[in-house]
Amino acid sequence: MPAFTLYGSRGSTNTDRVRLTLAEGGFTDYELVLLNLQKREQKSEENMKRHPWGKVPVITFPGGFTLYESRAICKYLARKYSFPLLPPDSDVEAAALFDQAQSAEMLYFAEPAGRIAFEKFAKKFMGLPPDDAVVSDALRSVEMFFDVAERLLQHKDYMAGNAFTLTDIYYTPLIQRLFACGYGDVILSRKAVSAWWDRCMNRPAIQKILAADKEAVAAASK
Numbered sequence: 001m002p003a004f005t006l007y008g009s010r011g012s013t014n015t016d017r018v019r020l021t022l023a024e025g026g027f028t029d030y031e032l033v034l035l036n037l038q039k040r041e042q043k044s045e046e047n048m049k050r051h052p053w054g055k056v057p058v059i060t061f062p063g064g065f066t067l068y069e070s071r072a073i074c075k076y077l078a079r080k081y082s083f084p085l086l087p088p089d090s091d092v093e094a095a096a097l098f099d100q101a102q103s104a105e106m107l108y109f110a111e112p113a114g115r116i117a118f119e120k121f122a123k124k125f126m127g128l129p130p131d132d133a134v135v136s137d138a139l140r141s142v143e144m145f146f147d148v149a150e151r152l153l154q155h156k157d158y159m160a161g162n163a164f165t166l167t168d169i170y171y172t173p174l175i176q177r178l179f180a181c182g183y184g185d186v187i188l189s190r191k192a193v194s195a196w197w198d199r200c201m202n203r204p205a206i207q208k209i210l211a212a213d214k215e216a217v218a219a220a221s222k
Contacts (some may be wrong), residue, residue: 013173023084
């Protein structure tokens with residue numbers, strides 16, 4: 001029996017945060033159950049019992065423990081299985097800087113980047129046109145965020161300091177979505193941000209997940 005079950009969806013940026021965390025931790029003892037968001041399987045009665053807002057991802061353990069919200073899941077798994085993705089509790093300053101970086105990702109990046117992803121990516125599969133005004137406004141916010149990040153990354157290798165942490169993983173799926181939507185220049189045009197992104201993308205665990213997803217997409221399209 002696997003240690004736990006991860007309920008998610010292929011192409012879900014929130015699910016991918018968890019999968020990347022598990023890959024970085026080298027953890028494979030879990031079952032991945034994919035829900036079809038286009039068929040609204042996330043809104044099924046069964047999944048609503050796991051996630052009261054009817055979303056993914058969710059993890060459930062054989063003993064009954066259930067947890068939803070991707071960042072909470074990532075942090076829990078890193079602590080439970082001792083993944084080297086969090087600062088030690090004994091280093092109060094490093095822990096505070098991690099929390100600060102995590103807050104910045106959620107408040108200043110994920111919200112506008114998520115709007116772009118929804119308008120330019122998700123709506124395509126829904127057969128709906130993007131709202132260009134929403135995209136333009138969100139893109140300005142993302143550009144402003146990376147202007148600040150460019151300055152900060154002059155003095156550190158990663159978002160929370162000089163060590164790769166969960167915070168860097170949190171960015172990865174939505175930045176990949178920005179590239180898919182044609183906005184990769186937001187990253188590549190900023191030297192320090194681009195160098196940080198290269199460091200993240202060149203990690204073996206991330207490369208492994210990307211290769212597996214590419215194979216899965218190719219297999220599904222046959």
